[in-house]
Amino acid sequence: MxxxxxxxxxxxxxxxxxxxxxxxxxxxxxxxPGLLAVVLPVAVLAEILWYVEIRSNNTWFVDIFIAxxxxxxxxxxxxxxxxxxxxxxxxxxWFLRLGIMIYGFKFTYAYLATAGWRYLVLVLVSVVIAMSxxxxxxxxxxxxxPSAALVGSGTAICGVATIMATAPAIKARxxxxxxxxxxxxxxxxxxxxAYPMAAAVFHISPTLFGSWTGAxxxxxxxxxxxxxxxxxxxxxxxxxxxxxxxxxxxxxxxFVMSILFNLGETRKTGGSGLRALLxxxxxxxxxxxxxxxxxxxxxxxxxxxxxxxxxxxxxASVFPTxxxxxxxxxxxxxxxxxxxxxxxGRAGPKALVTGLVAWIAQSALVFVTAAxxxxxx
Numbered sequence: 287m288x289x290x291x292x293x294x295x296x297x298x299x300x301x302x303x304x305x306x307x308x309x310x311x312x313x314x315x316x317x318x319p320g321l322l323a324v325v326l327p328v329a330v331l332a333e334i335l336w337y338v339e340i341r342s343n344n345t346w347f348v349d350i351f352i353a354x355x356x357x358x359x360x361x362x363x364x365x366x367x368x369x370x371x372x373x374x375x376x377x378x379x380w381f382l383r384l385g386i387m388i389y390g391f392k393f394t395y396a397y398l399a400t401a402g403w404r405y406l407v408l409v410l411v412s413v414v415i416a417m418s419x420x421x422x423x424x425x426x427x428x429x430x431x432p433s434a435a436l437v438g439s440g441t442a443i444c445g446v447a448t449i450m451a452t453a454p455a456i457k458a459r460x461x462x463x464x465x466x467x468x469x470x471x472x473x474x475x476x477x478x479x480a481y482p483m484a485a486a487v488f489h490i491s492p493t494l495f496g497s498w499t500g501a502x503x504x505x506x507x508x509x510x511x512x513x514x515x516x517x518x519x520x521x522x523x524x525x526x527x528x529x530x531x532x533x534x535x536x537x538x539x540x541f542v543m544s545i546l547f548n549l550g551e552t553r554k555t556g557g558s559g560l561r562a563l564l565x566x567x568x569x570x571x572x573x574x575x576x577x578x579x580x581x582x583x584x585x586x587x588x589x590x591x592x593x594x595x596x597x598x599x600x601x602a603s604v605f606p607t608x609x610x611x612x613x614x615x616x617x618x619x620x621x622x623x624x625x626x627x628x629x630x631g632r633a634g635p636k637a638l639v640t641g642l643v644a645w646i647a648q649s650a651l652v653f654v655t656a657a658x659x660x661x662x663x
Contacts (some may be wrong), residue, residue: 320373
């Protein structure tokens with residue numbers, strides 16, 4: 287009897303281990319109604335609207351932003367049936383993990399080897415200011431700690447991708463994640479308008495403008511659009527240089543956030559710092575490590591464009607989306623589709639103000655730092 291029990295427990299333990307990497311058949315079956323009725327239709331509609339934008343040469347709202355807005359509307363017009371909730375959770379959990387890992391093909395750590403100390407200082411200023419201001423302002427406004435951390439990390443590093451990588455590590459709720467996503471997408475979209483106008487009014491050189499844009503605008507698609515509109519290919523090159531250095535900090539930020547939040551939990555229960563560290567290591571999202579390994583692979587091996595292109599690196603002029611982009615769009619729908627008006631009403635304004643103040647402080651100090659270190663190039 288004991289042998290049978292031990293065998294069953296061993297199988298259960300093995301299943302739990304395996305479940306960190308792949309969904310069970312039961313989980314997939316439960317998710318199908320929500321995936322087919324909500325997640326996929328919203329994603330397809332978002333991509334169609336995004337394609338219409340591209341064809342009309344007006345690309346202000348990227349597909350992931352459109353999907354977020356559509357899913358918020360769907361969630362709040364009328365309550366979704368309970369049978370659809372599993373599909374939203376599945377999308378948030380599994381499509382997020384795979385999408386983040388594949389997203390790594392967009393980046394390389396080779397820039398760290400060739401980066402001058404000026405660009406490294408510029409990025410450090412960007413990261414420290416955004417994280418610090420978001421924490422201080424969020425606390426002053428009474429915003430929840432996870433929400434402030436997500437807004438700060440999204441502003442500091444890579445917008446949507448960083449928020450979605452950090453959220454599981456700090457055990458953020460769906461509404462906290464969605465509010466951070468909405469905040470980052472809103473202000474990043476505003477940057478598409480404000481930065482090129484500033485470049486024209488103040489006659490900012492392409493190199494300075496690109497460095498400023500790459501170190502302070504949130505998401506990569508927004509950076510590409512902003513830099514190109516405000517300074518052409520020369521600005522785009524400088525922007526990508528700054529941005530790719532920023533991306534190198536994703537793994538560090540997620541790990542530090544995981545430690546800090548686990549430390550806070552263990553202090554409440556009277557645990558030790560060592561216990562918090564071990565808990566952070568154990569709970570560290572493995573897909574973030576997967577992202578890191580993909581970037582390393584992309585750094586040491588030249589991945590053929592025929593492979594990297596459809597996976598992550600195609601521009602919208604080639605095809606509206608990529609595998610990574612579509613997976614992250616599905617994940618955003620899963621998150622925003624569970625956010626109600628009540629939750630947004632309670633914390634929305636606080637998150638928006640926190641994100642705006644953090645972004646303005648980051649933008650101003652990054653511009654000054656870039657002007658001193660990079661100059662008019």
